[in-house]
Amino acid sequence: MPKLCSFGCAPNGSSIHFFPNAFKFPECFKAWVTLVGGKLESASDYEYYQKKLICDIHFTPEDRVQNNRLKAYAIPSLYLHETPNNSPVHEVDCNIHFDLSDLLLSALLLSTI
Numbered sequence: 001m002p003k004l005c006s007f008g009c010a011p012n013g014s015s016i017h018f019f020p021n022a023f024k025f026p027e028c029f030k031a032w033v034t035l036v037g038g039k040l041e042s043a044s045d046y047e048y049y050q051k052k053l054i055c056d057i058h059f060t061p062e063d064r065v066q067n068n069r070l071k072a073y074a075i076p077s078l079y080l081h082e083t084p085n086n087s088p089v090h091e092v093d094c095n096i097h098f099d100l101s102d103l104l105l106s107a108l109l110l111s112t113i
């Protein structure tokens, strides 16, 4: 099986990473699948994406630990789609949680004044 990046680019010599373990890091795994435009509807979808790869260029230095390995919760964020113009930056689910907790926090602060 040729090693191909799920974003459709041809990895030229850069390292390539398997998708996160769907059992250990389900949220992370789902985020990767969503980013490559896939969906998880059956067990075979999980199996399929568990074998997929994403090359190293999609990760920022902050996503890595030593030896170029990825952090457990690294999410690809660079060159996600090869579009001629600048595509909008993707939003990962956890941003919503941050917004929510901000709202809760301000509500809490307001109620204590």
Ligand SMILES: [Zn+2]
Pocket: 005, 006, 007, 008, 009, 010, 011, 054, 055, 056, 057, 058
């Ligand atoms: Zn790639």
